[in-house]
Amino acid sequence: MPRASTLKKMGWVRLSETDDELLDFLDDWSASLTSDDEGEDWKKGTSFDTMDVFDFENLPVYQKAFDFSITVFDLTKNKLKSTEDESLDRLIWNATIPSAKIAGGFGMGFEMEGLGGNIANCRRGLAAANNVLDAIYDLHKKGLLPDYTYLNLQEKAKDVRDELAVWIVELRDRLRRGVL
Numbered sequence: 001m002p003r004a005s006t007l008k009k010m011g012w013v014r015l016s017e018t019d020d021e022l023l024d025f026l027d028d029w030s031a032s033l034t035s036d037d038e039g040e041d042w043k044k045g046t047s048f049d050t051m052d053v054f055d056f057e058n059l060p061v062y063q064k065a066f067d068f069s070i071t072v073f074d075l076t077k078n079k080l081k082s083t084e085d086e087s088l089d090r091l092i093w094n095a096t097i098p099s100a101k102i103a104g105g106f107g108m109g110f111e112m113e114g115l116g117g118n119i120a121n122c123r124r125g126l127a128a129a130n131n132v133l134d135a136i137y138d139l140h141k142k143g144l145l146p147d148y149t150y151l152n153l154q155e156k157a158k159d160v161r162d163e164l165a166v167w168i169v170e171l172r173d174r175l176r177r178g179v180l
Contacts, residue, residue, distance in 0.1 A: 056106035091135035101125030
């Protein structure tokens with residue numbers, strides 16, 4: 001396999017071609033893979049969880065939280081671009097946290113030794129989701145968000161908060177039951 005395609009396949013398109021030793025290693029490694037196993041055979045002999053670390057993107061709670069953060073960025077870029085306000089800063093900052101904490105918790109896993117950390121991460125995301133609701137209220141109270149925008153944003157923020165709270169309950173239930 002040519003070096004450029006190896007790097008592209010692995011998503012390392014920015015890697016400089018000056019490191020020939022690394023490129024040779026990548027060529028050898030990618031050549032050792034067959035289309036049938038795609039590097040998955042090593043998992044069979046280990047206790048590796050078949051859940052891919054990137055599967056968090058398929059969690060509805062993550063998708064909702066991530067989509068909400070995009071909504072906030074679009075709002076600030078389009079309607080509140082020239083607004084300088086502490087509540088807006090709080091909204092922007094806290095809107096990004098829930099999806100990041102869900103993803104981080106997912107990375108800690110669902111086995112007993114990582115489940116507590118997963119829950120703790122998600123609780124930090126829940127605290128941020130509550131801060132988002134406070135910031136939205138403050139922006140509306142200051143007259144920076146029209147009623148329609150306020151109600152729409154508040155509804156989406158509550159959906160994120162509520163779904164994240166339910167997710168935490170599900171994780172706690174797993175921990176109580178000792179389910180792996």
